[in-house]
Amino acid sequence: MAEAHSALWGLVEEFVVGEQDSRSAEVAAGVKDGIFTVLQVVEALGSCLANPEPRSRAKGMQLLSRVLLECYSRLTEKEVEVLVLFYENRLKDHHLITPHVLKGLMALSMCDVLPQGLAVSVLKSVFQEVHVQSLMQIDRHTVYMIITNFMKTREEELKSLGADFTYGFIQVMDGEKDPRNLLVAFHIVQDIITKNYALGPFVEELFEVTSCYFPIDFTPPPNDPHGITREHLIVGLRAVLVSTSRFAEFFLPLLIEKMDSDVQSAKLDSLQTLIACCTVYGQKDLKEFLSGLWSSIRREVFQTASEKIEAEGLAALQALSACLSRSILSPDAEDLLDSFLNSILQDCKHHLCEPDMKLVWPSAKLLQAAAGGSSRACWKVTANVLPLLLEQYNQHAQSSHRRTILEMTLGFLKLQSRWLDEEDDNGLGNLKEALCTMVFSAVTDSSTQLHQVAVRTLTVLAMQQGFLSSSDIDLVVDHLTRLILQETDSESCMAAIEASGTLAKVHPSVFISRMLPQLCANLQTEPMDINLNESRVVPERFIRQRCLEALAAVSTHQSILKETVPILLDYIGRVHNGEGETNAENVVSICRSLHRVAVQCQLDSEALQFYHEIVLPSLLSLTVQAATQDSGTSCNVLLRDDVLTAMVPVITAACTHLTPELASKSVSQVVALFLDGDVSLFSENNLPSNFQPFQVNGPTELQNHLVSLLMAFVCSLPRNVEIPHLRRLLQHLLSLSLSGCSPFAYSSASKCFAGLINKCPQGDLLDDILQVTAQRIDVGLVDEPSRTRAITLLVWVTKALVLRYHPLSGQLTNKMIGLLSDKQLGPSVANMFSLLVSDSPDIINKACHADIRIMFRQRFFTENVPKLVQGFNSANRDDKPNYLKALSHVLNALPKQVLMPELPSLLSLLLEALSCPDKVVQLSTLTCLEPLLQEAPETLKVHIDGLISKLVSLTLSPAMAVRITALKCILALTKLPLHMLLPYKQQVIRALAKPLDDKKRLVRKEAVETRCQWFLLGSPGS
Amino acid sequence: MVGGSQLENANPLIYRRAGERQVTAQEEDEDAPDRIDDREIFDLIRCINDPEHPLTLEELNVVEEIRVKVSDEESTVSVEFTPTIPHCSMATLIGLSIKVKLLRSLPERFKVDVHITPGTHASEHAVNKQLADKERVAAALENSHLLEVVNQCLSGRSSA
């Protein structure tokens, strides 16, 4: 014990006199370990604390406070009591000592065992003895922390101080300048208000002491280590200012004043803060200031120089309207919402009628913002405005004016429909006739510019259940049908198709009875008939296209689907039978429509089941018939590559969401069809049974092409669906991959094989088949003609395995990298790297439930980029471009975040790739560079010279895409720090004069944008 | 020249913007040259901001496609612009912005003439003469205040 005692004295001595700073930690450790107590420390400090020299006393207090900060949680209640009294007393001491005393008090403020009443006592002493704003920033921060700590744990005690606490704090923070402290202080004020501390007579003072910072004007110093932004302070202060409606009478005049200032940021902050206020303030708080607020907002919207301010102004008006709508009306009180809206209507309504349309849009926007506040506001505004707009529509004959009026009407109707849920009667009943007359007249107007708006307006009206009569709905559908079939303006036609899609969900039967027959008739019309009809202005080819799009668009409801899908299939059937036009383009369009329908119904199980049961067998049946018919005739349209390719997504979309039951049933039928020619899938039994899609080198070779449909089906099924006869199927596919004649057949087989391998569970089957595959690829690679097939299979299998992290993937990738030096295959292998890393559009993607590990690209990158770089370095000159091309494909597919850290090591290689004459390499490298250019100024610094001259020379490349992307890169450079760019400004501007005269408009467009941006660099006003 | 806080024409007429030019198949064809046409020139200037309003020259109808004439073969461009009011003191500045935008955006072979639409401004001749004087234009662009205003007219909102 005595030993410990003398050790303590020794440590204290060394700290105070010997100035050995680390001794305080040793003392604290001693207290923590129970070797001595805090009171013993005080005792040991005794002489020092009584020293006449304030510096020595400060040193003593510093030691004690440091110990307390380490050990406050171990103190007993008694110790705390003694220490608090001691510390309070020390506050009266010399100012040199105060910072250390405050540190100690902060430690004590964190003690759970602080006896009742002492918190108040500490605060009283601090308020009384310390002039906070004359302290250093860090010490002021300590005071705020003491207060914060007490507010957290001693709320009741502090509240017993009444308004004195608030007043004390006001004095503490008055004059605070440091952003770090302000953030804490704002938080304290917010707590004072929201936790209902007594404000007493000090509401205005509390407002003054905080609102003097509004609006926040703060720019963080460069390289600020604290990371406090202007935004932090704005949010902190705003929380204070909007925390109580008791501030309203002081704050609203200030807000109006700041809104009227010339400083854009002040306007913006004021408007945003006003919006926040509206959630807290009530009618009576706003009452006096409504006219001032309104005129400021109106001015901003009418005259603002910035869209951002206009948007905030409108949002503020909506917030005001919502706030006024919220208050409960007492019978005798004035309805402020009503009078507020009246003044808005008074100021804006007449602008809507001015024949020359002055300020028409700003006024409409203001009225719509006000109407957006509540259903009551909406009702009031629309009841006033809509009759006026209807009247105006009739008074203006010019189409452009009418269009504007109609667009405004549409805006108000949309608002109406938004509030419809809350109010059954939409209040438009008496306007219905007039509205219908206006819209129906607009949709038939001779000027097409009205049609598009009219269609959108009709949609809004017809979406309101029960508003339009059934005969009106019939008329709407008839108009839409007419626009789809006859409209010359393609945008209006697209709008009509879109509207049909929306409305078909609500009124399916009307569409079935009125629109479908017309579309159907138009699809079935023979070209000859159409030529006789001279009045038609839209070419027949477009009409057919539009009908198909419309059929797809309206197929949003299963009842319509059951009508439309057979129409589409029937059309394909007629093509197959040689009736109608045997035009591949039409069949491709139909497949696109069928695909769209499939996507729309994926989530509707009934529709999906119907789709699956009808579409899948029909397509297979038609194509199998086509493929098994006498092959002497010319190739059937349905077997063309492009047609089959268009069918793939139709089947895929129908299968990805199948239930396991449905899927299992179909999969066995489909596999049986392909493996054994078993046609039980089809209901009609007139099919020949000579379907042998895996047979190579025979008269049935065209049947090979149908493997693409097998692929669409089996590769898109959920992973838990078991594929029957998988081994046999895989073997057939493998054979076809390596021996098929047409590229379409063998690449479909390779893809199908890869799609199945990707999902195939781990196990013997997979191991066996992969072993065989690897051998056969090796054999295939030896000689033509099988090399191209082998490489196709290799890339697809590699992809399938890379995605699922299969151990064999590394070996296969190495094989591909090795082939980059192959004289004959090198260039095409290089291109295939793009296929390896990019998303596959048809199969082996997420939608098809492929086994894709997250971050597979990153992993591929990490494992293979070093190999590619090394391969590049050691390759001979002719082969180098292959490595660069492969590399740029890999980099191009990577997310920017992954690429950034690697950029320094890769940049010089990328620059070399830019000099490679291969335009694919150039384009791919440029595309990869563009998003990175503005991100890494430090890395680019050393290369900027070479980079700029290479990019500039690529703006004259023979390939248009290269020129465009090079210009985009030069544009991206403008985001770099100015000092890096200015030395090159004149040179770049001069060099970009040439692409301004490019023969291609798209290049000129980029050149203009890029050059104009470079002109602005370092120039005033930019 | 600017800086007066009072707007001369506080309530201008606002016109609808033309849509983005649709890209045609020919424009995507590597080999087919696309001539510089009136619409292309119009697209260069329609998004210039008015110095006073938060609106583009197109929205104020100060520039219109029919008042743009270009001959790619002869390397000449002529643009007429229509000030919103006949006494608009911003006319020279607007004209200067149009001229600068065209000088920065067109191949150097082009001769660019910018005029006021005949009969639409009180000082038509004086403004036209100033805009045609390349020495004055060059000197104006070395004046950082003027350059600032011009750059603001040219940078502002995106063209979309």
Place this chain on the structure above:
Amino acid sequence: MKDTLTLLSRVSAHPDSRCWFLAWNPSGTLLASCGGDRTIRIWGKDGDNWVCKSVLGEGHQRTVRKVSWSPCGNYLASASFDATTCIWMKKKEEFECITTLEGHENEVKSVAWAPSGSLLATCSRDKSVWVWEVDEEEEYECVSVLNSHTQDVKHVVWHPNQELLASASYDDSVKLYREEEDDWVCCATLEGHTSTVWSLAFDQTGEQLATCSDDKTVRIWRQLGTGEQGSKSDPNWKCVCTLTGYHTRTVYDVNWNHLTGAIATACGDDAVRIFEEDPGSDPLQPTFSLTAHMPRAHTQDVNCVTWHPKEPNLLASCSDDGEMAFWRYQKPE
């Protein structure tokens, strides 16, 4: 007219900028150029090539619009948009700015040294023409501010052997000034051009003056009546010929060859043209013919043409494209 103007060489004089003006020193050994890059460059011949001997980059803050050599060839004056005129002294190969003349309110557009070497004239967008006197200590003193023009003054030139000064202006007129009882006065106003007069040049005798304008014409003026030195009555200048229909855009410069009498023009249509008086034409109604036309002499506006002071058929031109070009003129047979 075939091959009457042959390109000798082309030099990128002010890259990334425009070249505004060229001036030969009196002996023709050096050529000074100035431009939008704020510099003046001095060019000399090295074998067959024109090479840059020095760059005077520190004197001006803005475009250097024109330069003028003193008759002794030891001084160069430069006029700039920065409202100042600098006087440079030649010290062997180097040039040093010895004085900066301030006083104009804004852009100085032209400067010209009188044949005596003791007078200097400047003009500016501030509508004024200033005459400066140089004493032996190389002190420059403004002796007169002439406010006769109502608009910018674009160019000033001195009579080749009299103290007669001519100025061209944005107000479409040309004015002549002479000293009268210790003060400078405007003694004649030449009206006829319908737009800005950009430049003007005296012939070798000083009896004729050629002016060029934004109205796409060149006019020839002749001094009639008693133009004798010391005469009290003002000389009477009359337009005796208008060359119209040749230029398709603004004519920016005109230069009269003092050795051969050929007139060269610089035009905004990128062309350089040469005109010669028809043999035997009436001096009071002279006729001129276009003897050479180089349509794409430069890729952009031609700003200046200037004949070599000693070699009769050597012409230099410069352009907005930043280049200067040297031409050999062969009079057609």
